[in-house]
Amino acid sequence: MTTSEAPPRAGAASYLEDHGRFSGIFGWIFSTDHKRIGILYLVSTLFFFFVGMSLGFLMRLQMLSPHGELFKNADYYNALFTLHGVIMIFLFIIPAVPGSLGNFFMPIMIGAKDVAFPRLNLLSWWLYVTGAVIALASLFGSGLPDTGWTFYAPYSLRTHADIPMAVFGVFVLGFSSILTGINFITTMHRMRAPGMGWFKMPLFPWALYATSWVQVLATPVLGITMLLIFVERIFHVGIFNPAMGGDPLLYQHLFWMYSHPAVYIMILPAMGLISEMIPTFAHRTIFGYGAIVWSSMGIALLGSLVWAHHMFTSGLSDAAATVFSLLTFLVAVPSAIKVFNWTATLYKGSIALEPPMLYALSFIFLFSVGGLTGLILGALALNVMLHDTYFVVAHFHYVIFGGAAFAFFGALHYWLPKMFGRMYNRSAAYIGWALLFTGFNLLYFTMFVLGVMGMPRRYAFYLPRFQTPQVIATVGSWIMIAGILVVFTNLIVSVFKGEKAGDNPWGGVTLEWQIPSPPPTENFLEPPTIPEKAYDFEGAFAS
Amino acid sequence: MNPASTSLTESVTHVFIYIVALSALFLVGITATMIYFVVRYSRSRNPKPKDIHGNVALEATWTIIPTLLFLSMFYFGWTRWEQMREVPRDAMQVEVTGRQWSWSFKYPNGKVSSELRLPIDTPVRCDLHSLDVIHGFFIPAFGVKEDVVPGKHNFAWFDPTELGTYDLLCSSYCGQGHPLMMANVVIMPGDKFKEWYSTQEAATGPAHGELLYKTKGCIGCHSITGIRIVGPTWKGLYDSEVTVTTNGKTRTVKADDDYLKRSILDPNADIVQSYPASVMPVQKDLTPQDVNDLIAYIKTLK
Amino acid sequence: MSDVAAEAGRAEHAHEEHRDYEGAKLGMWLFLLSECMLFGGLFVLYAMYRADHPRAFSAGGSHMDAILGVANTLVLLTGSFAVASSITALQRGRRKLAMGLVGTTILTGVAFMIVKAVEWSGHIRQGYFPHSHLLQGKPGEQLFFSLYYVMTGLHGLHVIAGIAVLTAALILMARGKVTQEHFVFLENAALYWHLVDIIWIFLLPLFYLAA
Numbered sequence A: 001m002t003t004s005e006a007p008p009r010a011g012a013a014s015y016l017e018d019h020g021r022f023s024g025i026f027g028w029i030f031s032t033d034h035k036r037i038g039i040l041y042l043v044s045t046l047f048f049f050f051v052g053m054s055l056g057f058l059m060r061l062q063m064l065s066p067h068g069e070l071f072k073n074a075d076y077y078n079a080l081f082t083l084h085g086v087i088m089i090f091l092f093i094i095p096a097v098p099g100s101l102g103n104f105f106m107p108i109m110i111g112a113k114d115v116a117f118p119r120l121n122l123l124s125w126w127l128y129v130t131g132a133v134i135a136l137a138s139l140f141g142s143g144l145p146d147t148g149w150t151f152y153a154p155y156s157l158r159t160h161a162d163i164p165m166a167v168f169g170v171f172v173l174g175f176s177s178i179l180t181g182i183n184f185i186t187t188m189h190r191m192r193a194p195g196m197g198w199f200k201m202p203l204f205p206w207a208l209y210a211t212s213w214v215q216v217l218a219t220p221v222l223g224i225t226m227l228l229i230f231v232e233r234i235f236h237v238g239i240f241n242p243a244m245g246g247d248p249l250l251y252q253h254l255f256w257m258y259s260h261p262a263v264y265i266m267i268l269p270a271m272g273l274i275s276e277m278i279p280t281f282a283h284r285t286i287f288g289y290g291a292i293v294w295s296s297m298g299i300a301l302l303g304s305l306v307w308a309h310h311m312f313t314s315g316l317s318d319a320a321a322t323v324f325s326l327l328t329f330l331v332a333v334p335s336a337i338k339v340f341n342w343t344a345t346l347y348k349g350s351i352a353l354e355p356p357m358l359y360a361l362s363f364i365f366l367f368s369v370g371g372l373t374g375l376i377l378g379a380l381a382l383n384v385m386l387h388d389t390y391f392v393v394a395h396f397h398y399v400i401f402g403g404a405a406f407a408f409f410g411a412l413h414y415w416l417p418k419m420f421g422r423m424y425n426r427s428a429a430y431i432g433w434a435l436l437f438t439g440f441n442l443l444y445f446t447m448f449v450l451g452v453m454g455m456p457r458r459y460a461f462y463l464p465r466f467q468t469p470q471v472i473a474t475v476g477s478w479i480m481i482a483g484i485l486v487v488f489t490n491l492i493v494s495v496f497k498g499e500k501a502g503d504n505p506w507g508g509v510t511l512e513w514q515i516p517s518p519p520p521t522e523n524f525l526e527p528p529t530i531p532e533k534a535y536d537f538e539g540a541f542a543s
Numbered sequence B: 001m002n003p004a005s006t007s008l009t010e011s012v013t014h015v016f017i018y019i020v021a022l023s024a025l026f027l028v029g030i031t032a033t034m035i036y037f038v039v040r041y042s043r044s045r046n047p048k049p050k051d052i053h054g055n056v057a058l059e060a061t062w063t064i065i066p067t068l069l070f071l072s073m074f075y076f077g078w079t080r081w082e083q084m085r086e087v088p089r090d091a092m093q094v095e096v097t098g099r100q101w102s103w104s105f106k107y108p109n110g111k112v113s114s115e116l117r118l119p120i121d122t123p124v125r126c127d128l129h130s131l132d133v134i135h136g137f138f139i140p141a142f143g144v145k146e147d148v149v150p151g152k153h154n155f156a157w158f159d160p161t162e163l164g165t166y167d168l169l170c171s172s173y174c175g176q177g178h179p180l181m182m183a184n185v186v187i188m189p190g191d192k193f194k195e196w197y198s199t200q201e202a203a204t205g206p207a208h209g210e211l212l213y214k215t216k217g218c219i220g221c222h223s224i225t226g227i228r229i230v231g232p233t234w235k236g237l238y239d240s241e242v243t244v245t246t247n248g249k250t251r252t253v254k255a256d257d258d259y260l261k262r263s264i265l266d267p268n269a270d271i272v273q274s275y276p277a278s279v280m281p282v283q284k285d286l287t288p289q290d291v292n293d294l295i296a297y298i299k300t301l302k
Numbered sequence C: 001m002s003d004v005a006a007e008a009g010r011a012e013h014a015h016e017e018h019r020d021y022e023g024a025k026l027g028m029w030l031f032l033l034s035e036c037m038l039f040g041g042l043f044v045l046y047a048m049y050r051a052d053h054p055r056a057f058s059a060g061g062s063h064m065d066a067i068l069g070v071a072n073t074l075v076l077l078t079g080s081f082a083v084a085s086s087i088t089a090l091q092r093g094r095r096k097l098a099m100g101l102v103g104t105t106i107l108t109g110v111a112f113m114i115v116k117a118v119e120w121s122g123h124i125r126q127g128y129f130p131h132s133h134l135l136q137g138k139p140g141e142q143l144f145f146s147l148y149y150v151m152t153g154l155h156g157l158h159v160i161a162g163i164a165v166l167t168a169a170l171i172l173m174a175r176g177k178v179t180q181e182h183f184v185f186l187e188n189a190a191l192y193w194h195l196v197d198i199i200w201i202f203l204l205p206l207f208y209l210a211a
């Protein structure tokens, strides 16, 4: 099929206009175009982000007073943090970056027309929606789900809540994630444009490559664990129930064997995004390309060996605790390497502090705070004090929200002009960022203090001595609300009303900047020119 | 540091300070470098960027130095922890039982208490048992924490060095009553403790009922002050009119001895209106005398 | 723009997707890898529990009918052999033979499930199921039977899935969609069946020969 000369070329229209076989909403939800699927993921994950946020907001209100400002019945608060955790982890942060930006940009960045299995890709999104609906249906079951996102046995085997429904939903979501992983790995192996060698690939695809392996290898373990809880509840077999000879710690092992690698599923793509934004706004090549690639693979590998650091106080054997603590410290090495290389990339650059860059730099700061407090948690003697306190809550909000979600928001600013061909309002973007950043630190840094004071997590009510910091944190959450509302109002308005953006507003050198904004269905109207090296700014400016 | 206001005890404060100081150093260093570069190489100051692809010596430096520092952090954390795991020979043993949603403590001489009373400066080893789900044995003031896992024999030990009353909290999520699953840890002078330790509790009657109320878990769900927790309050319960559901039918009964006995031994026979069924555990280890004592105790709560 | 043109573009896509045999096979291998991890979790559980209750596990194993287990193994192996041969047959252009061989595999799958059903109902009739009185107070055996039902049950679901995939392959062959040149679907279906087979070969000693 070499009819490329025919004037109205197939797929030359922008993907936003070319709705394919169906029209209207069906042109989206049945589209196999990776870009349209990317937008589907974007809309649906952001929807769940807003739901999860509103729950987080309610939790903060409850924490205003020691006896519970909102609910006198702990059941409601317990349901809040359970749903908040499940939604934020399984419905937002795990699928968000790979599903939306990964789907949209990875094929373009490697010079491909689409992913390897477009229909499977659509199926993944449908499975995601199905899993979400099933998980949320558990709300209307025999009682509000109240186990926390970890579903620890034997509590999850006893509670009256509709846990089978919830874990089945998570199982389906896992499937969706596995299929995306398979699709991405195959795409990167088989669909790179001629001339796009492995080590010319930009770092975002590389990060997705590492992530996909974790998804393919770790998610099934979560799948089987959830399935076991499911059969245990429905058919009364005994696997984890101590009353039937089972060992609840084995549940925890299996759960964290997935869920620790899952935290790298959340952070690796985000790190990829940072590695895109920093060179573009510094107008120079990334420092230590190879080091960043290999550290991604190192994180994926080492990250699968540290799961039991969530179980130091559970009665793990002393030898196991020692080994897992040691490995936990080793997995921090590749993250440190990345942080240093990003910082070095600023050296002798020509830096434009555009909003995406501001997010990228805040990522480095917030992720470092989160990561360094992870080290405190990984030290055995300290973990004993801090496990299951607000210190842990603060740690993971710093890495997940301050890390993964900040990178995501930054990348939305970075790629919005490419995805929709329109630019956002810059001053609104700066104001939104400032509110978000201030509120964020006020909210979560206070939680470190609470943790050190000994405030346990998952408490609907608390001792009066914790009140002052709790109130400060809640005020922080209000500032953050304001920030988030500004950020998203700005982005949403500009999708429809923003000024037209050029094809390459930032002067980027990766392939997505060579094509029109918004991209045509076919992605590349003529075969892309593959640069000599990844991030070859000198070459780009010389020509 | 004042141990009452923080969860860090002295033995680990050093580790904490070491890791926090190193982290702060690096955090400040990286942030400052970042800001300096952003200002120094801003587009207006430095319009012409320079592509620098990398530097092997630098890469090696910032791989090896952090690795060594990380290993040192591991080492300090680990050695202090080893000490925390080694129970002194002369430690007193207390059996701690956690259940939804209360604690009880059993001493070597068979004494049972709802408070963890301990003599000062005597190391204590707590053997942790759970009757239902996982709980967390957490005393912030002494920096002890260990999960209480059904079917496992976990333990924790500490050396109470200051007089006073401290909180024992449940750190591992265990359901509705999780935030209320608390007990007092009372550190007493040695002689006062001995006195308390050697007094016998009443073996029958309302006083024994009260002890059972506190140590058999009832306290986790039933208040004696009139407020509603998980189950109905016991205040004014005796001889009151209670609306219950029996075999699906709603009826009103008088809370007499018979009714209370049935409610205790077979909680699902009559379900009190507006409360959930099969939440209250079946009480297997109560003797008939215990039940009578509990009822006698309830009688006193006018 | 022109819908016709867009449609053509899509057809081109669809075409390419089928063309990349290497890609399709790589995808399948990745999927099989994730399946292995799925069962891997269960094997880990089995190993841990067996280490805790070695005697109870061999007592549990003594209730198994090793003859049925071995017979079922042979049934599955026959199926695997048949489906492997069918690929060769198709490559040599002998479509009818290939279809017959796939049909044989499907029949062996059905036979396997029938034997499994007989076994399960036998155990349940004798009272060996997780919540039964016979196992009360014997945590090790309870675990053994729980794992037995879960693992063979999950394997059974995979057999059913395999039968469905092979049936699809059969239909595609009949319609001329899977042919001498384009047989990657059959290849992948066969790979899946081999996986089902291999997992069973691990289950056999763990349960039937555990005594």
Ligand code: HEA
Residues within 6 Å of the ligand: A150, A263, A264, A266, A267, A309, A310, A311, A328, A329, A331, A332, A333, A335, A336, A339, A367, A368, A369, A370, A371, A372, A373, A374, A375, A377, A378, A379, A383, A386, A387, A388, A392, A395, A396, A399, A400, A403, A404, B022, B023, B026, B027, B030, B065, B066, B069, B070
């Ligand atoms: C995006 C998600 C994410 C990421 C990336 C991480 C990263 C890390 N996490 Fe975190 N973690 C979570 C999400 C994440 N975590 C979640 C969700 C939980 C709680 C789950 C629950 O219970 O609900 C958790 C809980 C958790 C615990 C268990 C706490 C407990 O319950 O007791 C531990 C303990 O070891 C830990 C450690 C670490 C470490 C060592 C890293 C490391 O990878 C961090 C490495 C990074 C750095 C170290 C910073 C950058 C480096 C430098 C700036 C170099 C210079 C520094 C020096 C040389 C000193 N995490």
Ligand code: HEA
Residues within 6 Å of the ligand: A050, A051, A052, A053, A054, A056, A057, A059, A060, A063, A081, A082, A084, A085, A086, A088, A089, A092, A093, A147, A148, A149, A150, A393, A397, A400, A401, A405, A456, A457, A458, A459, A460, A477, A478, A480, A481, A484, A485
């Ligand atoms: C992606 C991950 C993610 C993100 C982004 C967040 C975001 C937030 N989380 Fe987090 N959180 C988790 C993941 C995440 N969380 C997880 C995994 C847990 C553990 C759960 C468990 O224990 O099982 C947890 C637990 C957790 C706790 C601890 C509960 C406890 O242990 O008792 C708290 C407490 O305050 C909290 C608060 C918040 C807040 C205030 C936000 C803020 O970001 C929210 C910011 C937004 C707002 C402040 C409000 C915005 C409101 C509007 C815009 C209103 C208008 C909208 C409508 C009307 C639709 N979260």
Ligand code: CUA
Residues within 6 Å of the ligand: B098, B099, B100, B101, B134, B135, B136, B170, B171, B172, B173, B174, B175, B177, B178, B179, B181
């Ligand atoms: Cu007991 Cu929480």
Ligand SMILES: [Cu+2]
Residues within 6 Å of the ligand: A259, A260, A263, A306, A307, A309, A310
């Ligand atoms: Cu972890």
